[in-house]
Amino acid sequence: MDRNGEGKVSRKEFPRPLFDRLDTNNDGHLTLEEVRRALSSQRAMQMTPMGQTSGLSGAGELGIVEAVFELCVRDVEACVKFYREGIRMREVEPATATGTLLEWAGCYLRLRKVPGRKCPPPSENPMRQILTSSGPRRLSLWFKDPESVVERLVKAGYPAPLKAGNVSMTWDPDGNVVEIMSIPRTAATETFTWGMNVSDEMAARKFYGDRLGLQEFAPWNLPATRGVKMYLFAAGAGRIKFSSPPGQRSRGSGAGPDPPGLRSVTLRVADLAAARRGLEKRV
Structure with missing residues (x-):
């Protein structure tokens, strides 16, 4: 270079x-x-529960260096203000009418404008909203001092996040659920996490672990749902986490590319040709 x-x-x-x-x-x-x-x-950031390290965090066998999470919104200006002033994300690209790129904790959030009217204030419990369908359902942000983030949001005029245990949940101006929580014992620093529901957790683990070669962390036991685990994989400086809660859910993947909400994860790699060869070997 x-x-x-x-x-x-x-x-x-x-x-x-x-x-x-x-x-x-x-x-x-x-x-x-x-x-x-x-x-x-x-x-x-690669610290395991035993306090040992195992190489470059989140790079995996494909050499992933960055994760970009895409969020489709109807009101770009309001969402930029929320994530920049409330969450303290950094604006990497100047905001335009079509969107922008934000950064926090070494990961990127791509806001992309989609058609539609501004979202009315959510009226349901955020956890109930999360459980309505499979697919990407929330941004989960792990902070050193989550209480200060909650206070900052309230001072900025946003509704007070709903607290449950060590987690607080709120909505951005477009109605997307944002989870604010303290850094868990299995992480060493503030972390940008993408939360999903899946219908087949074993198939999802095989895809992210075996197919993409992402490092898997020890799963969490979810106290609110007996027998359900949260699985976590490294993605650049961030993480992807998913679980398979009981009950029937619609498939969010059938919504197409333009509906608002969390849409995709882009994994940037150091060597695209090498990453392609690695994927081909895993077919």
Whole structure:
């Protein structure tokens, strides 16, 4: 990447949002020391319950370096304000009428404008809303100080999040559920997590673990639902988590690309050709 051999990499030589996260002194160049510090931080995030590390966090066998979660919204301006001022996400790209790109905890949230009227204030319990269908259902954000986030949202004029145990739940202005919780014992730092319901948890584990080669963490036992586990996989600096709650649910995947809500996860890799070869071997 260092095409001119000066011992550091410029933004032109490294054209991706990851540059901003690695450029800790904001001088417009990446040095070897900055990259080493980033790798050290990533390894710290890889802590297992036994306190051991196992390589670059979230990279997996495909060399994943970033995760971009896409959220389709009807009111881009209101959602940008919520995530930027309430959650404290960083605006990577200037917001336009069609959307923007935000960053928090090393992961990215792509807001994309879709047609439709502004969403009325939600009236149902957020957990009930989560359980209505399979597929991506919520953003789960793990904070060092979740109470300060709740206070900040209330001061900004948003409804007080509903608290249940160590988790608080709220909605963004488009009615998407946002889960605010403290960092669990199995994580070392603030983490951006994508929460899903699945109809077949074993098939989902096989897809993310065997097919994509993502690192799997120890599952959680969900106290509110006996016998149900939450499975977690690393995705760049973030995580994907899913469970299969009892009951019949509609399939969110049949909604198509344009309805509002959480739509997709993009996994950016260091070497696309190598990642393709790795996937082909897993077919």
